[in-house]
Structures are given as C-alpha cells and as structure tokens.
Amino acid sequence: MTKKLTILDIAKLAGVGKSTVSRVLTHHPKVKASTREKVKRVIQESGFVPSKSAQVMGGGSAKVVGIILSRLDSASENKVISGILEVIYAAGYDALIMEGQFSAAKTNEHLAVLQKRNVDGVILFGFTGCDLSAIEKLAHKAVVIAVDSENVSSVGYDNYGIIEQAMAHIQELGKQHISYIGVDPKDKTTGLIRLNAYLEYCKCANLKPNFQTGELSHKSAYELTDLVLTAETQAIVCASDTLAMGVAKRLQVLNRSDVLVSGVGATDLLAFIFPNTFSIDPGYYSAGKTSAHLLIQQLQGKYEVTHLTQKASITR
Amino acid sequence: MTKKLTILDIAKLAGVGKSTVSRVLTHHPKVKASTREKVKRVIQESGFVPSKSAQVMGGGSAKVVGIILSRLDSASENKVISGILEVIYAAGYDALIMEGQFSAAKTNEHLAVLQKRNVDGVILFGFTGCDLSAIEKLAHKAVVIAVDSENVSSVGYDNYGIIEQAMAHIQELGKQHISYIGVDPKDKTTGLIRLNAYLEYCKCANLKPNFQTGELSHKSAYELTDLVLTAETQAIVCASDTLAMGVAKRLQVLNRSDVLVSGVGATDLLAFIFPNTFSIDPGYYSAGKTSAHLLIQQLQGKYEVTHLTQKASITR
C-alpha cells in the first residue's frame, strides 16, 4: 500500500507547480499541451487518485446525486434507476442510493444524510404518504418521480393513459365485457387514478364497469378474480403486472383461458407464462433517463420547476 | 434557502468555541452535559448539517462503503443488497452503489471512483470473468461475494450444497429419475459447480444422469426441457429459478404436471404459479448481512482474510 499521494507530490514529480496539476485535473483549457501530457503521465505512473472530499471543499461540487427509492427489489423502480444511472454516469456524477422503504421518516433521515454529504442533487421516488415538505426546500436541486408537487420538478407516469391504452386496445379486439382489478384507492396513483381511468373509460365507451380493489399482491388479485368474473367476461384489466399474474393464474385454474388479461409494467415473465396477456409499459426506463436529464439541467443553472409525464406504450 | 452554516456559526450561537461543537458532533466524552445539551439544541434549531467532506478531510473517515454489483435488476443481488444495507446503515455507514454490468473494465473504473471518494470499504459482487487484481490491492477494506479469492475476504454460496439439497429432497420423495437443466459450465459457480454437484450426486446415489445446459433464460430452459424429458422423468432440478420457470412452463404445456421441478432463488412467484415446484434459497439476504458484518469488522482493525460460505435452505 503506497502512502497517500497528493497533488503536491505529483507536482514535484512532474517538476511543475501544485496548481498546474490541479488544472489538468479540472480540464482547465489554459495549460500547454506538453505540460499537460507530462503531468498526466506522472499521474498515471504513480497511480495517483485525487481526493474527492478535498475537491469538494476546494470549491468544486461533489458530483454526486442522491437517489431515494422505496425498495431496491421493486422491478419498476429498478428499471427507472437503470435509466438514471446511465445518464448521471455519463454526466460524470455518481449515485448515492438509499432505501426509503415507504417510510416518510426514513426518507427524511436520508435526505438529511444526503445534505450532509453535499450531494449536488436528489431524485426521490414518491409513494403514498410521502412527505414532500423536506424536499421542497431543496427544490432547485431535486426531482421527484411518480408524485405531484407544485414546487419541485417531477416526472410522472401517465396513470390515466396507461389504463386508457389497455382498454382501447382490448376494445379494438372487439371485446366489450371488461373487468378491472386494482389496488386500494387510498394509494393515489396506482390505486385511485387508474381506477378512475377505468371507470371513466367505461362511461365514455358505454361499458358496464365491474371492478375490485385490494392489496398489491398475486394472492389478492387471485382471490379478487372470482368477484369480477362472469360468464360474459372477455377481459380483465389490472393495475399492475403483479396483479395480472395473480389473475391470469386464477383464470388458468378456472380454465378461462378465453379471458384476456392486461397488466402494467412490461414484465416479460407475464407474457411468457400466460399467452393470453399483454402489458402496458409506463416507460420506466425512459422516465429514469428523463428525470436524470431534468436534474442535471437544473444543476447547470437552468432551474425552472418542470412537470413531465412519461408516455406509456403497449408491450406485445 | 438559509446560507450554509458552519460549526463556527453555531459555536457563536451557542456561545462556545468551535472545537466544543466539534466535540459534541463526534460524541467526544469529555464535554459537560449542560454544554452538550445547549449545543445540541442550537444545532437542532438552526438545522445545521455538518459537511461530510470537511469531516473526512479533518481526519475522520468517510463512513461510506462502495458496493459494486452486476445488475441492479437482478433479483438475487437485490436480496443481498438489502441485507448489506440493513447492516451498514445500522453501523452508520452509507452506500455508494454502482453497476458493473458484468464488465471487468467498468468494474475497475468504479473501483477507481470509489477510491477517489475515500470510501472506507468495498463490497464487490463477483461474476465470471471478474478481474480480482484491482480489488486485491484493497483487500484489507474489501469483501467479495460469490467468487473465490485467496487474498480478499469472501462470502460465497454453497453451490454444491444447493443442488445436493434439492436432489436429496427429491429422492426422499421417492423419485429416482431426476434430470438437470443448468447454464453453461464456463460460468464457474452457477454453471460448472452446480452441474458437477448434480453429476456427483447421481454417481453416489446410483442415479442415471440426464442433463442439458444453456443460457440463463426462461426461453433456453423451455427449449432444453424436451431434451431431458423422458416418459420416466419424475423431476427436473434447475440451476436457478429463472430456468425452473421455463421448465415448469414447458411441462405445463406438455401436460406433464407429474414432474416435480426445483429451482434456486426462493422466488415466491415460482411456487405461486406452478404448484409442483420448490426452490432452494441460497441465503441471499443472510449473505448480504454476513458480508457487511465481515467488512465492518475488518474496517475496525480486525483484519484477517476470511472465507465464509452461506448455508442454503429449502423453501416450501
């Protein structure tokens, strides 16, 4: 283990001044090419690695964005994160990822930690019961996902359009008896809005609504299936792929493979296991990239509270 | 946005000296209780947040551990991460998570970044083709998962025992004709070792082996199923839940619900959709906690290269 090198050390080794080294580190334009090369070589050979902490203190930025998600093992959030990471890495930032676990308290704790670490920006995944007051204070360096806020930029999913697309697609297939299985409406986005979208669509298209809501689990959907299933049922629209999986399974058991099932999430497993299904992709990956771009733009000074909605699409 | 406060500011507000504030921040024992309380109150009221970067430079540690995993959307790695996070948060550390995407080059880049950030420790998820040379230089502050290395502590899965348990369980059920579907043996752990475990078990138990290997995907397993399936086949052991899902699906299509299928990963979806299946849990979550504990112990000075193997268990 070689002892810690500093820019001073490599300055000596390269026979130049401290700041010249700093300049090549920060890609400062005004350094003679030959000097720059020499310094670079010494850095290479010595295996020198500048201290980020010192850089931060010296006036630079930490080049870190904090990401607070609900659960690391959420398939949808994972896709979003992938999108975020791709963009922020490309922009030279690193990610400090934290798990809020649907707890407003934990989330706020994490926010404090991020602040302490001088992160440049924060991306927060919203959830029902989310406390936005803390993040609104950091609005200029924050973006929230899947939740609305007047004061901080956001990227949301088109919860309404998601269901609308599913319904429209099913109707195009000539089906009229379409039931719906969702989650508790006290969950604003996945619960309430998607249910309303279903009801609204039914009204406009003159369809008779038939729905149930429950927990976000296979089991719940499995059990609720019987409550919305009639002899005429031709399709069941679900608020998520997890639910769709439960419904499809139940239909399989009941030998009702004639019933088309739709979910939300673009989980490839769904269509693999159950042929008569399709899924709407809310555009998780894109949403991730979008939110990251939005954040970076804000960090570069162009601050302006912006609200974007991710377009959804059908997965075949 | 209140301007950035420093310990000096709150020192004045509390009517004490700079260093006294620092002392309460670092939980230094020798501070009069009354003074400590007063300072704490001021900190609270002013919403002061100490700068981590400055703390690091002042001699402290960054209290960050870097985690380099393969893919964020890997179900197994997610479980491990959850375990890791729980432990390191409890120990006051934060996590800098990076995606190596099975690329040795990217992984090394990330390692450099982590070093630059003065992370206290690193946990690396091994993968086939992983370049351990870089991390071995940081051995005293590193732990690798799912890969062997002489020089750096590791937590591995009991790949051999995993298959052994599955086989034993199936045999206990009185089944003798057990096939196997795995992944390419050029993948050391999931591929080679698990296949060998199967072959070895067959030899010892006097069973006729019948196996195929391919890609780690539902589709691959689905297609390989026919190649190992005979009229007598009573069970098919798979190297992972993903494969098991593909196999079970194929069996369903072929109306061979009599064939028991086993996977690895404890994915609840598997048993939910396919009744005649079970899965071995390699102990991902525990492995995460273990590796985190191991790392923290090392960081506290008790450095000693340690190799642990996570015990697996059957999921019903």
Add this chain to the structure above:
DNA sequence: CTGTTAGCGCATTCAG
C-alpha cells in the same frame, strides 16, 4: 501559460 497564496469546514493537538 504557470507558480504563489489563501481559504473551504472540520477534527485535533495543545495550552489553559
């Protein structure tokens, strides 16, 4: 173009 100088915010001696 490049060397010199002054902090950044905090932990840590070292004297009271």
Add this chain to the structure above:
DNA sequence: CTGAATGCGCTAACAG
C-alpha cells in the same frame, strides 16, 4: 472541561 491554533488535499483568484 474548553478555547485557540494547525493542517487535511484541493480549487480559485492573484500575480508574475
């Protein structure tokens, strides 16, 4: 027990 002084490694004016 507590305040004043020193330095961590680096960036950013400031002069050559």
